[in-house]
């Protein structure tokens with residue numbers, strides 16, 4: 001199965017029909033381009049090890065045909081499997097400075113740093129990768145320097161959106177720039193491969209810039225210590241919280257390895273724009289309670305994360321008391337409901353006041369993905385001939401396709417991992433054309449995961 005000179009193919013091996021572990025292939029003229037290589041976390045009742053990733057054997061068995069791997073952004077579901085799978089791929093990797101910084105740390109841990117040819121691409125630039133002419137296009141999301149891709153070949157032009165939202169005030173990085181996408185529509189796009197995560201949610205996504213006021217009010221009213229739980233990869237949120245700390249007369253500290261890792265990567269990649277500093281967490285205990293703002297990992301109830309230790313009163317630098325407040329500037333990722341419930345029950349037992357994003361009228365968390373109105377808008381600008389929804393379960397992808405149809409995209413192609421989407425010369429889907437599945441990380445070994453298809 002090798003694409004010919006007139007063929008343009010899209011072949012997802014992960015992330016289509018599920019949310020997580022994205023791995024996409026584009027095929028043309030004897031060559032393949034991989035976009036993203038991520039992991040997913042198995043839920044408590046799912047089979048296999050906790051960390052799982054796509055089984056890459058389809059492309060590993062023809063790796064001489066693989067031109068490159070492009071990483072669109074630094075989220076685990078896009079970048080997390082590179083260090084685990086690269087030995088099977090051995091291709092050059094292209095990404096922007098922030099994601100490269102995160103990736104370098106993972107490669108170093110895996111003993112691969114000197115072996116992987118890692119190329120840093122400036123946002124918004126164009127490069128020829130073998131038979132693929134690739135344009136990196138800055139798009140707003142919930143982690144810095146996220147890039148959509150325009151992949152041009154003589155028979156077809158593909159617009160791969162990556163994860164995105166329309167954000168006019170992203171706090172870090174440039175605002176969403178509609179003319180760029182308008183211009184794509186003028187040029188003509190064969191297929192738009194598009195994020196479906198929030199396609200079932202009405203309206204526009206909330207801007208990152210809208211969160212300051214709600215967070216400021218809550219922190220300002222809090223009588224004693226405040227702990228804010230958020231995702232470490234959201235560098236913009238760290239910016240907002242450091243500003244809230246400054247404006248409420250508090251010192252901010254980062255609790256948890258992943259927050260410290262993302263912050264130092266942001267500094268190293270020059271995307272930490274404010275220059276504000278965090279204090280050493282070991283100093284928190286010496287401050288009056290009303291001068292403390294701790295930002296903590298563990299919003300999903302992860303064992304041994306900072307919030308988990310605070311809940312069990314075993315954190316080395318901070319002990320919560322009944323007057324203290326814990327704010328969840330996050331949402332519960334589906335599958336983590338029980339773990340989060342257990343965490344909140346333990347925090348309640350300490351007597352602290354709990355505030356979560358869902359129960360407020362003013363936003364203190366913003367999703368990084370497009371709601372129905374954002375999708376409608378982007379389809380209208382880009383006007384592709386074909387919409388290919390990805391990054392979603394079947395229901396999300398169907399909702400995305402429906403929106404595309406409603407705004408006049410002539411054709412929608414909905415499939416799943418392993419399906420071959422033929423875009424040129426003829427259009428059509430060959431179901432389950434490529435081997436696919438999951439590998440799990442068992443200690444340091446990759447093992448096949450046997451999914452119980454048909455149950456739940």
Ligand SMILES: [Zn+2]
Nearest residue numbers: 075077078163
């Ligand atoms: Zn994603």
Ligand SMILES: [Zn+2]
Nearest residue numbers: 073075141163
């Ligand atoms: Zn993402």
